[in-house]
Amino acid sequence: MSGGYPGLLKAACHWWLACEEKPPLHAWADALLAEPSVQHRLQELWDGLTQEEQAVLSEVHKAQTQADTRAEILAGQHGHVLKRLAAQGLCRGVQTGWCINGELLEAYVAGAAGRSRGKIWLDETTGDVYQGQTRLEGLEPLERSVLTFLVQHPGVRHTKTDLSINAWPDELRQGVVFPTKVSTR
Numbered sequence: 001m002s003g004g005y006p007g008l009l010k011a012a013c014h015w016w017l018a019c020e021e022k023p024p025l026h027a028w029a030d031a032l033l034a035e036p037s038v039q040h041r042l043q044e045l046w047d048g049l050t051q052e053e054q055a056v057l058s059e060v061h062k063a064q065t066q067a068d069t070r071a072e073i074l075a076g077q078h079g080h081v082l083k084r085l086a087a088q089g090l091c092r093g094v095q096t097g098w099c100i101n102g103e104l105l106e107a108y109v110a111g112a113a114g115r116s117r118g119k120i121w122l123d124e125t126t127g128d129v130y131q132g133q134t135r136l137e138g139l140e141p142l143e144r145s146v147l148t149f150l151v152q153h154p155g156v157r158h159t160k161t162d163l164s165i166n167a168w169p170d171e172l173r174q175g176v177v178f179p180t181k182v183s184t185r
């Protein structure tokens with residue numbers, strides 16, 4: 001459950017000793033994730049990673065939980081990062097690809113997926129836009145709309161026309177003639 005990390009193991013042991021009524025074994029992960037000392041140690045682990053390592057660990061989690069067939073692509077594109085993560089004991093190669101060591105770290109990565117330092121992301125429940133863990137305040141409606149569009153359509157090159165049609169409000173687009181065919185020069 002702790003992935004063998006000394007800090008997490010120590011926090012889990014302290015929880016076990018302090019817990020008067022032990023929950024059933026299947027509920028331990030949830031109980032431990034609610035512990036501030038465990039949360040703190042997981043946050044320290046996460047913050048100690050580079051942005052690239054955080055992103056690759058998130059991809060490992062996606063591939064692991066969705067029985068994703070991208071395992072070979074992931075290993076090919078990010079093999080050097082995966083080796084670093086494996087050397088740190090954060091993940092390991094398995095027959096089907098890669099997996100994260102420890103249920104606690106896996107659950108933490110699931111909650112932190114897409115929220116690495118500096119990465120722009122959208123909280124779907126509130127509609128707030130964040131950069132890393134910082135909520136972006138004071139955005140103009142057009143700025144929020146463009147960022148939301150880009151976050152919802154990542155990894156794609158967008159033209160000015162794409163942005164104008166998909167992110168700009170109708171009142172700003174009135175009277176603008178968009179090209180029907182884009183030059184491929």
